[in-house]
Amino acid sequence: MEEKTTRIFGIRAVIEAIESGKALEKVFVQKGLSGPLFQELNRHLKKGNFTISYVPVEKLNKLSKGNHQGVVANISPISFISLEKLVEESQKLETAPLFLLLDGLTDVRNFGAIIRTAECCGVTGIIIQEKGSAPINADTVKTSAGAVFKMPICKVNHIKDAVFHLQTYGVKLVAATEKTDDMVYDIDLTQPVAIIMGDEAKGVSNSILKAADHKAKLPMLGEIASLNVSVACGAFLYETVRQRL
Structure with a gap:
């Protein structure tokens, strides 16, 4: 599409x-x-x-x-939902909400791929920053295979504001980063949780890492030190799905 x-x-x-x-x-x-x-x-x-x-x-x-x-x-080809409404709607779900925060992601194709995977994994909503984030354009729509029209997406002034807002509702914030010894498999993802993914170059910003409740990484067994962000995001989301099944 x-x-x-x-x-x-x-x-x-x-x-x-x-x-x-x-x-x-x-x-x-x-x-x-x-x-x-x-x-x-x-x-x-x-x-x-x-x-x-x-x-x-x-x-x-x-x-x-x-x-x-x-x-x-x-x-934009879509309408955005407010953070307040997104969280309010999540309280009505029978299952624990699963949010996805994208901190500084700028590549539209990665964004589209992440939206597609998020929709497949039952993500409650995606939260991005107003400025500096990848736009939702034709490439995003195409890469998402149309999932962008099904996934609630919220824009906020600052990702940190969304972190603090979610924490007040008892949502656990898990930041994906190599700057930790903890594996994602060792964290309980069955409760209300928000996964934070950073950009390709810098990852999750230091201020967000400090605000997060947990930092987690994926095992790297090869010589290349990092994964594409959309692939890493998929691994985190499907670990959440696995724990919740």
Whole structure:
């Protein structure tokens, strides 16, 4: 399944999209743009904490053939759920909730693969950070095999805020990292749990590692020191499934 990125252009069109509650994946703004209407748009962008990229007009001309007025935005193909609603809905489940937090993941294909595996493993919801995370675009949709339309996904300002919020509801936070001696197989994953995966280069950030309840790793028997993050995530999720069966 492949979806084309929905793209809108023009200052007024982007303002109306924001006011109607559309999920904007990224907003491209021409460098040096000014004027009263742009100031109105800028207030909306700051209030909504959107991902903004300031680019030369040539970039915008490539993104849109129409009169873009210095602004082009990509609309996400899905609607996001709030963290509060996600947790509230999880309290109604007959089984222990299983959350997945992605800390700094930027590769869209890895993101799509993780969403696909998460849906297969019965993950309650995926939580990502508003800024700096992989967007949900055509590649994400395709790699997820359409699972992105079935999986609740939540955006938060900071992953650490989600960690603390989940902990107040008794959810155990398990961070995947090689910076530990504990194996994932030795941790009880049958209770409400959230698994934290980091990005390919740096892994889970130090501040999140400190906030997590447990740190866990997978055994590495070969000469290569790490797994692809989507593969590692699958191993963690299926260990959770195994324990819960």
